[in-house]
Amino acid sequence: MTGRILESLPRGRVTALWPVLAALIITAGLFAAAGANPIEAYRLLIDGSIGSPGKFSDTTIVWVPLALAGASLVVTFAAGLWNIGVEGQIVMGAIGASWAAITFSGPGVLVMALGIVSGLVAGALWGGLAGVLKTRGGVHEIFGGLGLDFVAAGLAIYLIIGPWKRDGIASTSGTAPFREEIWFHTIGDTRLTPLAIALAVVGVVGVYILMRGTMFGLRLRAVGRGRDSAARLGVPIERHILAAFLVGGALAGVAGTVQALAFHHKLVPSISGGYGFLGILIVLLAAFRASWVAPIAFFFAAVGVGATQLELRLDLDSSVGGVFTALLVLLVVLAGGWQARRRRSGEA
Amino acid sequence: MLELKGIDKRFGRVHANDCVDLVVGAGELHGLLGENGAGKSTLMKILSGFVRPDAGEILLRGATLNLRTPADGLAAGVGLLHQDPLVLLPLTVLDNFLAGAPGGLLLDRRAGRRALADESRRLGFEFDPDELVRELSVGERQQLEIARLLWLGARVLILDEPTTAISDPQRDRLFDTLRTLAESGMSVIFVSHKLEEVQDLCSRVTVLREGAVVGTRDLPAPTDELVSLMFGRTVESGSRHNETLGSHSHLVIGGLRAREGNLEVADFSLTLRQGEVVGLAGLEGSGQRTVLRAIAGLQRSHSIRLELGGRELSRAPYRARRAAGVEYLPGERLDEGLIRGLTVEEHVVLTRQESRFFIDWNAAREVSEERIAAFNVKGRPESMPEALSGGNQQRTLLALLPDSLALLLMEHPTRGLDIESAEWVWSQLLARRAGGTAVIFASSDLEELRRYADRILVFFSGRVVAELDARAGQTENLGDLIAGVGAT
DSSP states (O other): OOHHHHSSSSSHHHHHHHHHHHHHHHHHHHHHHHTOOHHHHHHHHHHHSSSSHHHHHHHHHHHHHHHHHHHHHHOOOOOOOOOOTTTHHHHHHHHHEEEEEEEHHOOOHHHHHHHHHHHHHHHEEEEEHHHHHTTTTOHHHHHHHHHHHHHHHHHHHHHHHHTTSSSSSSOTTOOOOGGGGGGGOOOSOOOOOOHHHHHHHHHHHHHHHHHHHHHEEEHHHHHOOOOOHHHHTEEEEEEEEHHHHHHHHHHHHHHHHIIIIIISOOOOOOTTTTTTHHHHHHHTTTTTTTTHHHHHHHHHHHHHHHHHHHHHHOOOOHHHHHHHHHHHHHHHHHHHHHHHHHHHHHHO | EEEEEEEEETTEEEEEEEEEEEEEEEEOOOEEEOOSSHHHHHHHHHHHTTSSOOOOEEEEEEEEOSSSSSHHHHEEEEEESSSOOOOTTSHHHHHHHHHHHHHHSSSOOHHHHHHHHHHHHHTTTTOOTTTTTTGHHHHHHHHHHHHHHHHHOOOOOESSTTTTOOOOHHHHHHOOOOHHHHTTTTTEEESSOOHHHHHOOOOOOOEETTTEEEEEEEEOHHHHHHHHHOOOOOOOOTTTTOOOOOSSSEEEEEEEEEEEEEEEEEEEEEEEEETTTTEEEESSSSHHHHHHHHHTSSOEEESSSEEEETTTTOOOOOHHHHHHTTTEEOOOOIIIIIOOOOOOOHHHHHHHHOSBBOOOOOHHHHHHHHHHTTTTOSSSSOOOOGSOHHHHHHHHHHSOOOOSSSEEEEESSTOOOOHHHHHHHHHHHHHHTTTTTTTEOOOSSSHHHHOOEEEEEEEEEEEEEEEEEETOOOOOHHHHHHHHTTTT
């Protein structure tokens, strides 16, 4: 199934240009229909996301989890897996990191490091669980992942109103904030967070190297592209499916860790922010290539952050940003589908 | 009367139907005979609207049919009964009966129940309308499907290999039904590769080979004549020469059992010497592929003994057998052999750098270029296998094999290859055997079997029904044996 989808994606860069233009024009139409000047709206989008150091830093802190989620999905997609469970893996990462932050009382830096490790491990284990369900239980990863997403979300809420509740009052607005020493450091009064950015860079570059330069990455792609042929060539299929889930889960776990320790500074419900699902769109747009994940994730982050300006200044709902990015992805996938259809009918 | 004129269909490089003409009269039981891959199924799918032809015309009682979907086919009066009836297992008999019925949103179950009862009575079938189809045998599902197609107005009934999965009494029952239907004026097309059944049931037969009609005969006709139509004229195998074989037994297989779908292979035994070539003959799906994959370790199986070069491997998994020098090259070169979307160079890395962590791309490029040149592959290191021709895919598969091999298992070594590539492939395999590699290959090409195998094992329904010594030239009745003549 995934193989066909992989084939239907656009191959060249040139073809990706038309959907972008079309998305810009259609969204401009939406702006106009809502009574706003499209040029002004686009100017605000840019201005509100990268127009000032402060806005730029806001965009970077959204970019970090998006880039990590994207990197995670590059790994699982390479193995031909639809890791819908990425949302739950982000939530579990946040829970793992929060656990360390709440439990340990040592020096801030040490607890922070522990938080990163436990967030990574929690995400990896949650991913691994989807992998075991698939390889041993015969549960398709889409259904297993979806189920585990709900379980993780439920677990977070349980912890927030139960064991980890604020002193005195239990509130679904989140746990009490962590100690400030555990927060990732920011530069000045912006939200520019060097450690978070470093984690994202390491994650994306790591996945790039993994996919380009290692036997592991090549075997994952072999499993994703042709399971029977890969097995005949001696690639252990189950082991690689599990490994893909573990690695993907670990990266998603780090994304959750950043959400908990660098953004919210506490555990909140739906802490994943939907970034896992957005990550799927990013990877579709990136045609599953790690090298494109970082810039496309940045674009998504910028549109998301900039869209808040539309609400403030033009009285447009900020969800317009989501409409724009989703439209873009749909059009790119559609262009790929058309291309594949033309190719197929050309062959027949 | 049904008439097909100049039906032509290509799938990529494969010419599935080559300008086929076919006439079936009313009340006629017409057999369509041919080896697997001869184009029978494609023709029947075209006739029933599942596949559209590139060219050609279908006439029913003189009127041209324009079939775009199976529903069109049925509306025109052409019903196709699939080999494994396409029924909805979790639904009841009645629901299945009604599923394809034309009409509005509301189902008239009561009328449907009556219609089912009427049809069943007419045909002599018995159904409980509320039973789940899951509980029915394949034979009963076929009966249900026949009843349904007739109720929906089929005047031409096509049966695609209907006897593959049913018992003998069920088959007799089916044949009786078909005879009754023909007597009532229906045209029945019976698609099969089983000669004896066609002889038994049909009044005329058309034989397809490689997509084209090679002959039509009134039945009964001499079996020899039909066999030679099916498999082509027997070519003198003058060019075989016998190599000296190693003296020790190299591969010993004892009591191998395996099951794949409906097919059961029981008690397969074989002993091979170094450099020996054994050909597995038989109609497709008679157990050759299952045995090859079981020996490779890719198919779940049980054997009492499986010894290669003195090493016991009966319990070893695929990768351990591979490490011991066993390789399997499948007939489906793109689905089981090579990986779409991975370059030739990446295939080289997968097979040559198994123990590395980081890939050495420079070394891979060098090896790829050297192999591509040595194996005369018309492609580049960055070529994807799906862009290569069948011959070049096979060359690539051979180029990826390790230098030293104890046992090579191969399915259809030269299927779909032009003569030059086929010759070249065999020159490679013969060079391997000269180096002591034992070769077991499955093929449906009689000439290939006669020319290259030292021994030929003929499979029928999962069993070896004959072992022929090709070195001594005892292969005259190979075609008969394959068709199951005298073996049922």
